[in-house]
Amino acid sequence: MSAARVGIVTFPGTLDDQDAARAVRLAGAEAVPLWHADRDLRGVDAVFLPGGFSYGDYLRCGAISRFAPLMDELIPAARSGLPVLGTCNGFQILCEAHLLPGALTRNAGLHYICRDQRIRVENTGTAWTREFTPGQEIVLPIKHGEGRYVADAQTLAALERDGRVVFRYAGDNPNGSLNDIAGIANEAGNIVGLMPHPEHAVEELTGAPSVDGRGFFTSILKKLVNA
């Protein structure tokens, strides 16, 4: 059978699309470039929204990208079950697009943070985390200035109750995120957003702290192959 096709979205100001494509290819899938201005998902089986500073983070992180022509196609497809992963700026875009609840705000300490971070995988039932074990601690790079997850009390309670907090910071909370939240999923578990960067942790060669990021891509591949 032909390889699973994972779309990698590039907006003006996206930085991590090349690493994202590489991570997808390393896992054995085909990386399909998707351009923000096209109204075409090119028949992909899943979509990766990588990090960066789309539209220069003007207005709010992800606020302009959310209205890109490609998003008009992606939003309904994601609501119908297309697996979507957003990391960092991609997570911010998913929140601005209301595909995930809550918002990412300025880090509590105001500093831009760039470091290796321990993360606990809390939910292994999503399309992107099934290759991990519940409670597993992994190490991924984080690099962001606006990663403090906030949501109203009712939303937070619902996320916790339904197991939709997929990742939590282990050890120090780097940015003041409520409930130490590093990543969440939608109700169906096909849409996952997180601030850390799995695509930067797939190869020893690049000096990554781990290759723990591989699990995201083997998870989605296994799901697509078995679908």
Add this chain to the structure above:
Amino acid sequence: MARVIVDVMLKPEILDPQGQAIAGALPRLGFSGVSAVRQGKRFELELDGPADEAALSDVRKMAETLLANTVIEDFSIKVEE
């Protein structure tokens, strides 16, 4: 022609570390008597026509859709005389 001002502020319950940093800087610069600072955004919209009810209703939609993220921010609209 009319000018409409949209002020966007983080909701009171949302931490504003920028405002806190400014509040912390004021005493260091010799200013006293300020107990808290909240930082927000101000948008000045130049309308093609008058700021009538229909135009203001559109501005409200713009604010809800783009200018503010109502998950974390409140906005207020006023017409500049």
